[in-house]
Amino acid sequence: MMNTDADTTSRPAGAAPPGAAHVEATGVVRAFGPVQALGAVDLRLQAGEFVSVVGPSGCGKSTLLEIVGGLQVPDAGTVEVGGEKLAGPRERTAIVFQDSACLPWRTVLDNVAFPLEAARVPRKERRARAQELLGVVGLAEFAGHHPHQLSGGMRQRVAIARALITEPDLILADEPFGALDEQTRILMAFELLAVVERLSASVLFITHSIQEAVLLSDRVLVMSARPGRILDEIVLDLPRPRAQNTLALPEAAAAVDRIWTTLRTEASASMGVPR
Amino acid sequence: MTALAEASPSLKRRTRTIGGRGGPALVVAFVAVAVWWAGAVVADSAVVPTPDQSLRSLVTELAQPSFRASVFDTLRVLVQSYLSAAVVGAVVGALLGVRPFWSRVALPLAYAVNTVPKVTLFPIFFVFLGLGNLSCGSFAFFSGVLPMFLIAAEAARGVPQAQLKLAASLRVGDLRVLPMVVWPAVMPAVAAGLRLTFGFTFLGLIVAEMFAGSSGLGQQLLRNVALARMEYIAGEIVLIALLALVPFLLLTWLERRISDRFGPRPAPRGSRP
Ligand SMILES: Nc1ncnc2c1ncn2[C@@H]1O[C@H](COP(=O)(O)OP(=O)(O)OP(=O)(O)O)[C@@H](O)[C@H]1O
Ligand SMILES: [Mg+2]
Numbered sequence: 098m099m100n101t102d103a104d105t106t107s108r109p110a111g112a113a114p115p116g117a118a119h120v121e122a123t124g125v126v127r128a129f130g131p132v133q134a135l136g137a138v139d140l141r142l143q144a145g146e147f148v149s150v151v152g153p154s155g156c157g158k159s160t161l162l163e164i165v166g167g168l169q170v171p172d173a174g175t176v177e178v179g180g181e182k183l184a185g186p187r188e189r190t191a192i193v194f195q196d197s198a199c200l201p202w203r204t205v206l207d208n209v210a211f212p213l214e215a216a217r218v219p220r221k222e223r224r225a226r227a228q229e230l231l232g233v234v235g236l237a238e239f240a241g242h243h244p245h246q247l248s249g250g251m252r253q254r255v256a257i258a259r260a261l262i263t264e265p266d267l268i269l270a271d272e273p274f275g276a277l278d279e280q281t282r283i284l285m286a287f288e289l290l291a292v293v294e295r296l297s298a299s300v301l302f303i304t305h306s307i308q309e310a311v312l313l314s315d316r317v318l319v320m321s322a323r324p325g326r327i328l329d330e331i332v333l334d335l336p337r338p339r340a341q342n343t344l345a346l347p348e349a350a351a352a353v354d355r356i357w358t359t360l361r362t363e364a365s366a367s368m369g370v371p372r
Numbered sequence: 373m374t375a376l377a378e379a380s381p382s383l384k385r386r387t388r389t390i391g392g393r394g395g396p397a398l399v400v401a402f403v404a405v406a407v408w409w410a411g412a413v414v415a416d417s418a419v420v421p422t423p424d425q426s427l428r429s430l431v432t433e434l435a436q437p438s439f440r441a442s443v444f445d446t447l448r449v450l451v452q453s454y455l456s457a458a459v460v461g462a463v464v465g466a467l468l469g470v471r472p473f474w475s476r477v478a479l480p481l482a483y484a485v486n487t488v489p490k491v492t493l494f495p496i497f498f499v500f501l502g503l504g505n506l507s508c509g510s511f512a513f514f515s516g517v518l519p520m521f522l523i524a525a526e527a528a529r530g531v532p533q534a535q536l537k538l539a540a541s542l543r544v545g546d547l548r549v550l551p552m553v554v555w556p557a558v559m560p561a562v563a564a565g566l567r568l569t570f571g572f573t574f575l576g577l578i579v580a581e582m583f584a585g586s587s588g589l590g591q592q593l594l595r596n597v598a599l600a601r602m603e604y605i606a607g608e609i610v611l612i613a614l615l616a617l618v619p620f621l622l623l624t625w626l627e628r629r630i631s632d633r634f635g636p637r638p639a640p641r642g643s644r645p
């Protein structure tokens with residue numbers, strides 16, 4: 098697996114690597130017909146920052162992520178990534194979709210190599226890179242399998258490997274570990290942290306697990322029920338590298354508690370339960 | 373090890389198909405001929421010729437140059453109309469199916485036209501294109517292209533949004549997304565559609581030749597109906613069935629190849645009879 102030495106996982110404090118992505122979304126609004134999915138949302142990501150978004154189901158998290166990914170155009174508001182106004186999908190942004198989006202007719206290896214194929218990287222080179230990434234997510238022996246021969250969690254790992262293969266500077270992950278069991282989830286989360294820190298990439302991470310958000314993030318944003326707005330922002334000044342016992346720290350416990358309190362009212366609201 | 377794991381399921385499928393699909397079909401064909409023969413002997417009537425009478429008439433007819441010309445005419449027009457119907461239907465259907473707006477516009481229309489019994493529209497072809505291969509071929513094309521279009525469009529509409537979004541996020545353009553995602557995704561459905569389309573095209577062609585053929589098997593069939601030569605009619609039916617069988621077997625083989633390559637999904641395979 099990956100090298101998780103302290104020196105690769107400890108983040109250079111404050112110093113933004115030159116050219117790394119940062120995100121600046123201001124007043125982003127999105128409606129689907131009569132459904133107001135996203136209220137006015139402001140979102141900032143500093144270069145190399147790991148920001149999680151938690152919020153009730155259907156509050157517009159995926160919509161926000163797709164807007165930042167350039168896949169959807171907001172009805173109002175502006176999005177800048179890496180200092181430029183966003184006009185469609187960006188080369189160095191990688192998205193891990195909520196559904197693994199594996200291509201069933203391709204082998205696992207060719208699924209992981211797909212982004213390089215899209216970028217017209219020669220076959221031999223992209224396959225070598227893909228094999229390497231499969232090692233990172235622990236699927237090296239499954240290179241020749243087809244997606245239907247994998248479990249849901251394994252397919253999601255393929256999707257993660259595929260996102261990392263282009264060495265992005267901005268990773269947008271939509272509940273990437275949703276299909277994984279608890280143990281794999283934690284292991285994969287630490288793997289992701291290690292790779293992300295090696296790439297100095299910024300991450301926008303959507304999750305429904307409050308613990309996961311606190312464990313991984315520099316900052317957690319809590320969204321309201323639809324139309325989604327940012328209700329609360331929790332800055333986590335927890336030591337890195339993060340480890341399982343990070344959650345046992347009093348600060349972490351307090352953050353989990355604070356997020357849960359905010360979310361509880363919103364979750365009931367989104368399910369039509371009176372507050 | 374992975375190569376072996378890869379190869380074995382398709383190997384298993386192939387052996388199963390030989391015993392599982394070809395076998396029963398042969399038995400049924402054999403039984404059908406036996407029943408026909410027994411029925412003809414029992415009936416002992418001029419209206420029901422025996423298989424050997426029919427075959428003898430067929431051989432007599434095939435000896436005539438004009439009949440052979442008819443067979444080749446039908447085959448040539450069939451190949452032309454089928455290939456164009458398959459290609460046009462599949463390509464236009466897939467192109468349109470991935471665009472939500474255009475599929476909303478065009479699909480209901482195509483379904484509506486497809487529901488109209490196609491024969492009723494034949495006079496239009498006849499009036500505009502006259503007697504002969506042009507109107508027959510066009511009608512055959514029309515009979516095949518609509519089903520192919522609908523199958524391809526529905527398949528393209530079913531391409532998961534996530535796969536298209538993935539391609540879009542990697543900045544794969546509108547044209548490159550076709551070979552990279554859409555074609556492979558619709559391949560299994562299109563392969564099954566190819567087989568259906570062949571049947572519809574052939575049917576359209578024979579029917580058109582009966583109405584407006586200056587030659588061709590449909591026209592020969594109608595001529596023998598007018599003369600009430602049952603053994604000749606039966607012989608032609610056998611010939612048409614044989615002519616249909618070869619492409620059917622080829623297309624079945626092709627479909628299996630394509631679904632091995634592009635459709636390794638467990639559900640449809642297991643549920644296949
Ligand atoms: N393409 C679309 N067409 C119509 N409505 C949509 C579309 N995409 C999203 N919506 C609506 O917008 C709202 C927000 O959807 P979104 O997928 O962003 O929620 P989410 O926060 O990601 O939910 P979940 O946690 O369940 O994934 C939902 O009410 C959804 O019904
Ligand atoms: Mg979502």
